[in-house]
Every structure is written in C-alpha cells, then in structure tokens.
Amino acid sequence: MTNASVAPVVDKPADETPSGQFVTFPGSPFELYQPYPPAGDQPVAIDQLVEGVENGEVFQTLxxxxxxxxxxxxxxxxxxxxxxxxxxxxxxxxxxxxYSEFREFFPKNAVEYFVSYYDY
Known part of the structure; x- marks a missing residue:
C-alpha cells in the first residue's frame, strides 16, 4: 500500500493547537490526533510496518x-x-x-492498560 492510496480525512479539534488535527483513514475506526505530521524516518517506518502487517509478516521490529x-x-x-x-x-x-501518550493520540477511542503484579 502506498501513501497515494491512503487518503486521510482531516478534522480540526475544537481545542486544537496550531498544527494539531484529527486524522482518520478509510476503513479505520480510529481517529488519530496528530499534533504534528510524521517526520524524519517516521513516514517510511509507518509505510514499511503497515506493508509488513498487510503482507502477513508475523515479526517486525521498530x-x-x-x-x-x-x-x-x-x-x-x-x-x-x-x-x-x-x-x-x-x-x-x-x-x-x-497509556498516557496513546490516550493523547486516540482521545476518541478506547485505550486501556493492564499491569501484572507478578514477577516472572
């Protein structure tokens, strides 16, 4: 999948910062708050990780x-x-x-976390 085929829908939040925006992707139930666009190596990493999942790669490392x-x-x-x-x-x-960071990125979606109190 290339960036050209993934057209995000942009919606500015009511309490937005100057560069912040909500972004949704076709078919995705998630609304991602982007305080800034991906930069540096991030766009390539995002594309490669998404492509890996879509191609059935079981293990990937960022x-x-x-x-x-x-x-x-x-x-x-x-x-x-x-x-x-x-x-x-x-x-x-x-x-x-x-948890805190994902709550900021996904304020309109459920974000949960679990901590085990067992030592392994």
Whole structure:
C-alpha cells in the first residue's frame, strides 16, 4: 500500500493547537490526533510496518533511540491498519507513559492498560 492510496480525512479539534488535527483513514475506526505530521524516518517506518502487517509478516521490529517517536509511529500504524493492538512495555513506569501518550493520540477511542503484579 502506498501513501497515494491512503487518503486521510482531516478534522480540526475544537481545542486544537496550531498544527494539531484529527486524522482518520478509510476503513479505520480510529481517529488519530496528530499534533504534528510524521517526520524524519517516521513516514517510511509507518509505510514499511503497515506493508509488513498487510503482507502477513508475523515479526517486525521498530528500532529507535529514546525520543525518536516510536510511540507516535506505532499510533500512526494502528490508525492506518484500523485494527486493535496490544503494545507491551517492560515495566510499570513505561506502561503508564505509553497509556498516557496513546490516550493523547486516540482521545476518541478506547485505550486501556493492564499491569501484572507478578514477577516472572
């Protein structure tokens, strides 16, 4: 799938920041709040991850340094695919951070998180 075939529908939120907007993709139940458009390596990563899922790839890895926008990239992938997702975090602190960020990216959709209190 190429960017040309994925035309997002843009809707400005009532309390928008100057560059923020809601974006929906055809067939997707998710409304993604984009405070800014994907930049740098993100557009290519989003395209490749979406293509991988659509081609049935079972394992994919998104690599990036701290602060490179991995969570934002995954939010865009989830919105483009229009499928529910489970995102794992290695600890409670990061789980809470992911939950908070996904709530910001998907304020009109259900976002939940679960923390296990068992040590494995």
């Amino acid at each position: 690599l990036g340094v701290t602060g490179s926008g991995k969570t934002y990239t995954m939010a865009n992938v989830i919105a483009r695919l229009g499928r529910p997702a489970i995102v794992f975090a290695p600890n409670k602190t990061l789980a809470a951070q992911l």
